[in-house]
Amino acid sequence: MTSNKTIVFVEIVGDSIPTMKKLNLENNLSNIRKELKKNINDMNILLFAIKVGQIFAKTEPDDENDTILNDIIFENSGIKFLYLMKNSNPSWKYLNEKCKLDFGRITSFDGIKEASSKAFKLKDCEFKPIDSKGYKKGRLEFKSEEDWMKKTNLFFGIDINVQNFIGLGLSIGKSKDENFKDEINSTYVYTEIGKASLKFSKENLELTSHFSNDVKNAIKSKEHNKFREIIDKYGQFVPTEVILGGRVYFKGVKTLSENSTNKTKESSVNMSFGPPIAKIGGNSSDSERKSDFYSFDHMKILGGSPPVDENFDEKIWNKSLEDYRTWDCIELKNPINIFKLLPDDIYKEAFKSIGKRILRTIVKDYEYRLDNPERYQIIELTDEESKIILNKDADCDIFATVVDDDENSKKVFFNCQILKNQNAKPSIIIHVIQKEPQKRICKLKIGIMIIGYDVDFNFINSNVSVELLVNNNYNFNDGLMANNLFLGIPVLEYFNHLNDSITIGHNFRKLNNELIIEPFSYCSKKHCYHFSNLPQFSFYTIVIKNYSNIYESRILEYPKKDEIKFSDKCPKYISMYFSEADSYLPVFMNQKSEKVYLKHFCNKCEKCKQEPEYNIKLKTYSIL
Structure with missing residues (x-):
């Protein structure tokens, strides 16, 4: 069998010992470079050279695809030589390979860690030298645990994305190091010499088949633990800008x-x-x-x-x-989550396969004037609070609860509803229910829970997951609710003078092994309940699974007992779960920091005449 390869002696200029190699003279220099990399470790810093008399002329890397090996071979007495010379200019390909710049990274208590496997391959980049301004001297101090974690992991600038990546490493590190506070209080002097910056974008990265296959398998499994394993293997993020040089502390x-x-x-x-x-x-x-x-x-x-x-x-x-x-x-800059660097279709499949999560909980202080002629107030979210909600991919919804800090206002009840117009961010409607108008200001705490798809994969290490049920038929599988916490809230698409005095309440009730949601309304103008012809609304139920926050379940025999006291003042989401009963009184809740009161605001409706007695189980979920 005839071989297309010819014996060539490969010699690095300045190195007196050539190496024999069989190479195809018709191959272009790009392919020859790949072949030589198998045996020459520093091939990325070497250039092909042509011998002209007693000197050597280097070839440009951009010409390697269009130049064949035979064009630069030097022949002496029938022996063929290929010359290589060291590139005096920095090579980004060499630095990328040496420093693993296109590898994912993981923040840790001990500093930044490189992933064991590569998710992407860097095809091109913007590589620039840094002038004398790269020389810096200074003192390195830490303002907080988070600031220490950022700087330990080579993030020194202001970057809102960095906060998403430091939480896990910080929590693990604090549990392992007893001298953590001493380290935060320490001071360093440093000398830094920045030599070059390297930048790239998503378009400069080529997805590896191993990473693609692992993500697709995780999507099929619908197990968020698989995504944890992917992060352990490929890293949390890829820094898309890197400062190269030296620093001494x-x-x-x-x-x-x-x-x-x-x-x-x-x-x-x-x-x-x-x-x-x-x-x-x-x-x-x-x-x-x-x-x-x-x-x-x-x-x-x-x-x-x-x-x-x-x-x-x-x-x-x-x-x-x-x-x-x-x-x-x-220094590392502009980190991007490795999943966000995936093709858009795979990225969206990935976060949707994990399901929705509790993305944020907020507690807002609010002063509610009881002498307001309107019997409601609308609470808007700030731009910062609603930022994640406006991300359409996250498909967010909000739940809310209200707490009155005044223990003496037992007869004033507040109730929450959500207003969700299609073309606007959601807001919170708070109705006040009171038999006799009062002139004073109530200091409220409004708890807001935002749920949606975790598009940033910030909660991949949490076992807590949620299932959102939007249903106006009101019957649910009791098996889903039996061992999980469930919360409900009415959501209105329209709110005007026709329904501004109507508060919508609900009771969860078990009947024939099914969980039934029975909504009702209360008119604050006429002081009466209605169980039919309710305003148009949707009822949202969130089922929280594997929750780890403060949780408590209490049973109340109503109406003999109408209040429960808690051991802390932390605002809570509370779900009322009625035992099986032929009849019951629809009640509202009044949460007062350490106490919860229940109240039926009527003595003339059809429910009042039946005088039922039954148990109410209160399941609570801490906001903080």
């Missing part, structure tokens, strides 16, 4: 002394938490940047050549960074 700087003679300065720094074990040597002048003098007992270096002994010379370290092969990642 010295821990615990508390004092600084400086002596100046002419234009030359010498300084020394002593650490506050122990005897020094090493020194940094050098000096600096106005005309040339050199080293300062430090004493320290802890040092951390990113990039550059490490000291050969206990003495660290900043000048030598600075010089070593002239070789781009010593650069490292010193």
